[in-house]
Amino acid sequence: MMIPRCTTHWIGAMALGMAAYAFTLHAAPVIPPSDMLVSRTNGVAPLSVYFDASGTTSGVTAIPFHELGYRWDFGDPGSGVWATDGKSKNSAAGPQAGHVYHMPGVYTATLTVQDMAGGQATRQMVIVVDDPAGVFPGTNTVCFSQDGSFDGAPAGARLIITNRFAAVAAYFSPRMRLLLRRGETWTNASVRLNAAGPGMIGAFGTGAPPVLVAPSNTTLLTLSSSSPRLDDWRVMDLELDGSAKGSWAVLANGVVTRVLLLRLGAHDFLGGVNISTSILDYQKATSMYDQVSLEDMTLTHFIGGGGGNIGFICSRRLSIQGCVMHDSRGVEHILRTPWISKGVICHNDMRDQALAKHVIKMHAPQFNAPGIGSNQHTELVVLSDNTFSGNADWTVCLGPQDNGKDERVRDILVERNFFLCNTNVQVNLLIWGREITARNNIFNTTDGKAQTCVWIGPRGIEPAPENVRVFNNTGYTADTKTFRLVQIQPVVTNTTVRNNLASAPYSTSPTMVYGSGVNLVMDHNLLTSAPGFAMSNPVAAADFALVPGSPALNAGTNIAVFEDYAMSPRPVGTMDLGAYEWLPEPAVLGMAAVFVAGLRGRLRRRV
Numbered sequence: 001m002m003i004p005r006c007t008t009h010w011i012g013a014m015a016l017g018m019a020a021y022a023f024t025l026h027a028a029p030v031i032p033p034s035d036m037l038v039s040r041t042n043g044v045a046p047l048s049v050y051f052d053a054s055g056t057t058s059g060v061t062a063i064p065f066h067e068l069g070y071r072w073d074f075g076d077p078g079s080g081v082w083a084t085d086g087k088s089k090n091s092a093a094g095p096q097a098g099h100v101y102h103m104p105g106v107y108t109a110t111l112t113v114q115d116m117a118g119g120q121a122t123r124q125m126v127i128v129v130d131d132p133a134g135v136f137p138g139t140n141t142v143c144f145s146q147d148g149s150f151d152g153a154p155a156g157a158r159l160i161i162t163n164r165f166a167a168v169a170a171y172f173s174p175r176m177r178l179l180l181r182r183g184e185t186w187t188n189a190s191v192r193l194n195a196a197g198p199g200m201i202g203a204f205g206t207g208a209p210p211v212l213v214a215p216s217n218t219t220l221l222t223l224s225s226s227s228p229r230l231d232d233w234r235v236m237d238l239e240l241d242g243s244a245k246g247s248w249a250v251l252a253n254g255v256v257t258r259v260l261l262l263r264l265g266a267h268d269f270l271g272g273v274n275i276s277t278s279i280l281d282y283q284k285a286t287s288m289y290d291q292v293s294l295e296d297m298t299l300t301h302f303i304g305g306g307g308g309n310i311g312f313i314c315s316r317r318l319s320i321q322g323c324v325m326h327d328s329r330g331v332e333h334i335l336r337t338p339w340i341s342k343g344v345i346c347h348n349d350m351r352d353q354a355l356a357k358h359v360i361k362m363h364a365p366q367f368n369a370p371g372i373g374s375n376q377h378t379e380l381v382v383l384s385d386n387t388f389s390g391n392a393d394w395t396v397c398l399g400p401q402d403n404g405k406d407e408r409v410r411d412i413l414v415e416r417n418f419f420l421c422n423t424n425v426q427v428n429l430l431i432w433g434r435e436i437t438a439r440n441n442i443f444n445t446t447d448g449k450a451q452t453c454v455w456i457g458p459r460g461i462e463p464a465p466e467n468v469r470v471f472n473n474t475g476y477t478a479d480t481k482t483f484r485l486v487q488i489q490p491v492v493t494n495t496t497v498r499n500n501l502a503s504a505p506y507s508t509s510p511t512m513v514y515g516s517g518v519n520l521v522m523d524h525n526l527l528t529s530a531p532g533f534a535m536s537n538p539v540a541a542a543d544f545a546l547v548p549g550s551p552a553l554n555a556g557t558n559i560a561v562f563e564d565y566a567m568s569p570r571p572v573g574t575m576d577l578g579a580y581e582w583l584p585e586p587a588v589l590g591m592a593a594v595f596v597a598g599l600r601g602r603l604r605r606r607v
Contacts, residue, residue: 028119029058029068031111038109039291039317040258042128044135044198045104046234048260048293049127050317051097052342053111054380060115061560065095065380065411066437066469069114069562074099075107075127082322082347083296085385089322093563094382094413098319098344100260100295104131116560135198136177143204144168145181152205153179165189165212168201179203180210180238187213189240192222194254197232209239209265214247223275224254226283236262242269244303253279258291265298271308271331272299275315277339281371288341288372289315297323302331311335318343327352336361338401339373343381351389355424359388360396363407367462379411387418387541390425393449399432403460409433416440416565416579418541421448427487428452431468432459439471440565440579442544443485446478451507456517457489466493472561472570474544474578475502478537483510485527492517498524499556501578505529524557526577541565545580552577 031037032055039050053070061067072092079089079102089099101107107127114120133154141157143150148161157179160167165186168178172195180186182205189212193201203210214220220240224230240249249266252275266272275289292315299310308331311320318340325334325348334350337343340362350359362381365373388395396414400407410433419428419441425448429438443453453475458464475485483504486497497513497520504510504527512527513520532550535543545566546552556575564570570581 027059028121029056029064029113029115031056031113031121031123034123034125037111037123038125038127041126042130043232044130044132045102046236046260046262047101047127047129048258048291048295048319049099049101050291050319051099051109051111052317053095053113054342056095056113058115058119060117060119063435066413066435067116067560068095069093069560070095071112072097073110075109076101078103084322084324084347084349084387087347087385087567092346093567094344094384094415096342096344096380096382098293098321100262100293101127101129104129114562116558132177132200136175136200140175141177141179142171143179143181146184149181154204166191172199174199177202181205182210183207185211185213188215189213189220190215190218192225192253193233194223194225194228194230195233196229197258199233201233201235201238203237209237211239211241213241213243214245214249214269216245217247219248219251221250223250223252223259224256226254228254228256230254230256230259232258234260234262235264236260238264240264240266240269242267244268246270248274250274252276252289254283255280255285255287256289256292260293260295261297263296267299267301269302269308271312272302272310274309274312276312277314277365277371277373285372291315291317293319294323295319295321299323300326302328309333309336313337314339315343316341320345321347323348325350328354328357333357333361334359337378338363339365339376340378340381341376346382346384346386348386350386352391355392357392358394358397359390361401362398362409362412363401363405364409365407367406367408377408377410379409381411382413384413384415384417387420388428389420389422390428391422392424393426394430395419395425395428397430397432398436399430400459400462405460406462408462410435412436414438414441416567417442419443419453421445423447423449426450426452427455429454431456431465432462434463434465435467436465437469437471438473439469439561440563441473442541442565442579443473443475444477444538445475445483448477448479448481451477451479451481451483451504452487453484454486456486456492456495458491464491464493468492468495470495470497470500471559472499472556472564472575472577472579474580475500476538476544477504477507480506480508483507484514485511486513488513488515488517488520490515490517494519496521498522498559499561499575499577500525501531501552502527503529503531503533524555524577526552526555531578544578546576546578546582550582553582
């Protein structure tokens, strides 16, 4: 008989000269079969794959999405690091993950899940990534040049000389790769892509990406239509120029599935990437967008009016990773997500939204309204490893768009994010949803108009928040204003605040938790003017790491938090307070050297 890895609790006693023992056996977590964890196991490079372990079960916890440790190794060590934060692209933590395989080959991805009782389970998935040269051979690749220069074009490709970007649309068909010459600029660029894949639009040659200049008051790239066929396409390595003419960069006009937007730049548009449910309701669609992926995009300086968000995106299995999204001050939100069913928003740098708008506005469709989103939640989303720099009252908002909407959000993980403020910011993270966990975040409220890190309460008619967990966060301000790490409204139920570290050395009235709601659990938190940070005047995220002698060391209680802000394992001994776990000198424990990747990656040592 095979016995799963488990934890056994023994109680020994002597009775009548015999040893009697009682034990509790905890089975390891149960991970779903491999084919249920991965969105696809084969396709042409670059291949975007979505990983979903939300079906994992455990005898140790009733909320495995929140209280199991999930570590992904994508089997792709050559994938490098995220330019936004220096962390590895080859790994992820959380029950949802996404990865783009850029090179052809056979990869083995591994998921490891652990629980608080020491149970551990693994599952492997094989991903086969095909070579574009084999999928798009000969004239299945078409190269476009304005001056007839085709250096760097794939061998055997069809060569087209034209100054009309619309000529590309004639080749929108399955198994086609369409490449524009680098260094060239295409004006009046506006096309509709609605074809089955696999397919690719990209660049050939060397130098700067091809520039596509949008006409006035139109959309540069329209995806799909009321008769949708768009599936399994990659659009990559292009620079989209809105030229401040009131145009949109990318807009969905029907259902799209398995679309990857990779290394695109876009600037000076009215709106950026718009993939909304309103067009699906208008078309009476019965299926949702699925597997929309944005990676390593740079979207800056958006200048339009109402509705022109840098990103307005709905999808099942959504992945937005490694993107720089800056400056919607003349527009709206940086990112608005009106409906996500499973998603990852990770490793992004988002900042400078319009006044009275948000860096992220995450809500759901109106709960009881007709349409494709009726009775749905935005749920099962991992929001991690981002930098959020606010420019208005509220930075990240999880819940309804206003107090008259019942737009429900639940089961969201907010972890390892770095929150910054300017003089307009009052609250970094607003939680209007249920079953939300905020852990390992760093909140620097210095310069903020007000100094509240996390605010929990209802916005309006939606059900009041319950089961919100605020674990191992670090809060700080160098200002004299009133500081609150957590503020809780009276109708909120079952909030747990644990293992947090805060420092407001100049604040006249700092508070760890303001308000209580119903059934508040609050313990192992520390508010101190001498936190023992790596830098006495912290600015970068790594400045908030702990040093020997910090009162936060070993001052926590061991809970279901398995990594720290830098993705180092925790706890080491007893849990430390705050977002960072202090690591011992490797020689003391016979460990290999531990390196912390980040904006100022530091080796944190105990002597």
